[in-house]
Amino acid sequence: MNRQPSSAKTKSLLPKDLPPGPLPPALQPPLLGQLLLEWVLPEALQEPVLGDLQEEFLEKRQQNPAQARWWYRKQALRTCWHFLHQTKGDWLMFIFSLLFFIGISVWVMWLSSADSLMMFYDFPSLALIFPTALLFAVGATSRNTAQQAVAFLFEPKSGLAPVYYQQIQHFFEVLGKSGLLLGWFTTLIGIVAMANGINADNFAEAFGPSLGVCLLTLLYSYGLKTITYIAAQKVRFVAIASTTHSEL
Amino acid sequence: MPQDKFIGELEHMLLLAVLQLKDQAYGTQIRQYLADAVGRDLSIGALYTTLERLEQKGLLTGRLGEATAERGGRAKKYFELTAEGSQALLRSKQALDHLWQGVALPHAWQVDSAMMGSST
Numbered sequence: 594m595n596r597q598p599s600s601a602k603t604k605s606l607l608p609k610d611l612p613p614g615p616l617p618p619a620l621q622p623p624l625l626g627q628l629l630l631e632w633v634l635p636e637a638l639q640e641p642v643l644g645d646l647q648e649e650f651l652e653k654r655q656q657n658p659a660q661a662r663w664w665y666r667k668q669a670l671r672t673c674w675h676f677l678h679q680t681k682g683d684w685l686m687f688i689f690s691l692l693f694f695i696g697i698s699v700w701v702m703w704l705s706s707a708d709s710l711m712m713f714y715d716f717p718s719l720a721l722i723f724p725t726a727l728l729f730a731v732g733a734t735s736r737n738t739a740q741q742a743v744a745f746l747f748e749p750k751s752g753l754a755p756v757y758y759q760q761i762q763h764f765f766e767v768l769g770k771s772g773l774l775l776g777w778f779t780t781l782i783g784i785v786a787m788a789n790g791i792n793a794d795n796f797a798e799a800f801g802p803s804l805g806v807c808l809l810t811l812l813y814s815y816g817l818k819t820i821t822y823i824a825a826q827k828v829r830f831v832a833i834a835s836t837t838h839s840e841l
Numbered sequence: 842m843p844q845d846k847f848i849g850e851l852e853h854m855l856l857l858a859v860l861q862l863k864d865q866a867y868g869t870q871i872r873q874y875l876a877d878a879v880g881r882d883l884s885i886g887a888l889y890t891t892l893e894r895l896e897q898k899g900l901l902t903g904r905l906g907e908a909t910a911e912r913g914g915r916a917k918k919y920f921e922l923t924a925e926g927s928q929a930l931l932r933s934k935q936a937l938d939h940l941w942q943g944v945a946l947p948h949a950w951q952v953d954s955a956m957m958g959s960s961t
Contacts, residue, residue, distance in 0.1 A: 621913075641889070644912035645917075
């Protein structure tokens with residue numbers, strides 16, 4: 594077993610005449626691993642950890658490039674596991690709550706009709722609600738705000754100007770409310786169509802399926818409203834926490 | 842004796858590695874030293890989590906050093922033992938030495954041969 598510090602050994606294994614600054618792409622470690630680490634690591638540790646990994650990656654790359662890439666990916670995943678809870682715990686809880694909501698909704702749908710889960714799927718109803726509500730929200734705010742809102746869902750940043758949070762919160766509120774209004778509006782269209790299309794002869798066989806499809810838009814719109822409500826509340830919470838922190 | 846100044850096994854090893862490496866005590870070197878000296882292959886995440894904890898306890902101090910080409914222009918973070926760190930290490934060693942006094946391990950020959958096997 595070698596019991597000596599290995600700085601001399603490390604230096605001799607590194608490629609000679611490296612240019613100063615960022616390394617050329619051929620000597621860079623796997624990009625996905627780097628991005629994952631930059632996303633998960635606390636800001637203060639990004640420089641030393643990424644530098645350490647890159648130094649050791651170059652050393653291992655001299656012996657076996659494929660093995661070095663594999664080693665880097667493994668280190669990136671193990672390191673993320675250590676810091677994920679610390680830096681992204683709140684975000685994970687937010688995503689978990691959304692996934693739980695979606696999961697429990699699908700489970701209830703399955704319980705109510707195990708034979709045909711597809712009866713809850715109707716593409717025209719989906720197309721009526723989601724893209725239109727998104728267009729309304731972008732129209733009522735701005736494309737930049739929409740991009741910031743999506744970015745916030747992936748990485749809720751704290752400590753920014755209050756107006757940043759107000760705009761994002763406004764975007765989610767418009768998205769949810771316009772989705773809900775669209776749901777009622779399209780349900781009314783369906784009811785008018787049913788009223789005109791159903792008569793005494795076909796009432797028994799047509800009423801149920803028609804009403805079901807008609808109510809699907811309302812179901813989707815309430816689903817969208819629920820999710821955007823939670824997102825808006827998350828924005829509000831981060832904004833309040835940022836204000837409190839800056840006052841302290 | 843304050844409870845929070847007792848250190849765990851990994852903390853003990855890291856403090857010793859920092860002492861052994863002197864002015865070369867930064868992430869990669871500490872990780873490789875532990876792997877070479879005692880066969881403990883830590884992930885860089887586990888290493889920095891523990892180093893951060895030791896810094897927060899006041900047993901280590903960290904400072905950013907020079908950026909080098911093989912690190913893609915990123916700085917190293919060097920670690921150094923504080924006076925409290927030295928005290929904690931010494932206290933831990935004394936406690937272990939005290940506990941080891943007069944201990945005769947049952948089946949010691951089995952443990953010895955297992956350790957010999959793992960080191961070859």
